[in-house]
Amino acid sequence: AALVADGRDGFLRRLDALADGRSTPGLVEGAARAGGRVAFVFPGQGAQWPRMAVDLLDTSTVFRDRMDACAQALEPFVDWSPLDVLRDP
Structure with missing residues (x-):
């Protein structure tokens, strides 16, 4: 709810x-559909800060690979890249 x-x-x-x-x-x-997967969760509670994932992008290949996959999945629908947004000061 x-x-x-x-x-x-x-x-x-x-x-x-x-x-x-x-x-x-x-x-x-x-009700959520069974077997669904979450791509992003945005809490909207102000817990975010600029460039908060940049260190993780630079040090974790698993995180970077997942973010690359998300960026590719979003590409047909948006004219911006989540990777660019994360790195934007």
Whole structure:
């Protein structure tokens, strides 16, 4: 489930609805398909900082290979490279 609220009271109302099995605006429920794989997770909580993966790109061939694969998979859909974005100061 995902909850969207603009404050504590709204969040608590949505949590109550979730616990009671009721639908309400700002509450989204769903189920993941079996066998699916996650490519990226962006928490949006401010835990990121510029160039945070550059050292890992430069020192881990496993990470670099996976990032190269992600960049290739995204290439038909975007006009930028995640590798360039990660290295951008």
